[in-house]
Amino acid sequence: MNTVPFKSTQKIHKQEFISVIRSDPYPPYSQSSDRRDQPSRMKVTMMMVMMVLAISVYLDSASAASSVGEFVDKTINNNKIAIFSKTYCPYCRRAKAVFKELNQVPYVVELDERDDGSKIQDVLVNIVGKRTVPQVFINGKHLGGSDETVEAYESGLLAKLLGIETVDHDDL
Incomplete structure (x- = not known):
């Protein structure tokens, strides 16, 4: 505090007295020619x-990250078939075509059409390593990418995982 307690025998200015009583950390403007020596309320307020x-931005980003993670978890666990894809990707089109061939409708998240697509990919890296x-x-389990999906389709594993019967065209 910039003011010094006074003795009752000292004469002080009324403003200084009020400043001491209120414990105001910013005493009245002194006659000093250099105002830079005095703390600025505006600077303190701005800080x-x-x-x-800064704290708000940090908390929002942490909240957003957890909500993206929750979205990915719910998408994976609440859908029989979930595909994280990009509309322009030929490998994604190939994987989606496999399910069309099986007359199955997957839940598809097109990452390039979402504002949080990059964040979703960050979460997927933690889950699948790619x-x-x-x-x-x-059914909540990672099958893989395009190659693994096609291999599972060709081997009959995909139909088995989906619990569907397929007609073997060689038997006809």
Whole structure:
């Protein structure tokens, strides 16, 4: 505090007295020619606002990250077939075509059409260890990308995982 307690025998200015009583950290303007020596309420206020904004941004980003993670988890676990894809990717089109051939309708998340697509891919990296698309999940379990999906289709494993019967065209 910039003010010094006074003795009752000292004469003080009324403003200084009020400042001491209120414990005001910013005493009245002194006659000093250099105002830079005095703390600025505006600077302190601006610093506080900046700190609040920084904390708010941090909390929002943490919340967004957890909500993206929750979205990915719910998508994987609440859908029989979930595909994380990009509309322009030929490998993604190939994986989706396999399910069309089986008359199955997957839940498809087109990452390039979402504002949080990159964040979803970040979450998928933690789950599957790859940033590539497509990433296919069957009944909550990771099947793989395009090659693994086609291999599972050709071997009959995909139909088995989906619990569907397929007609072997060689038997006809």
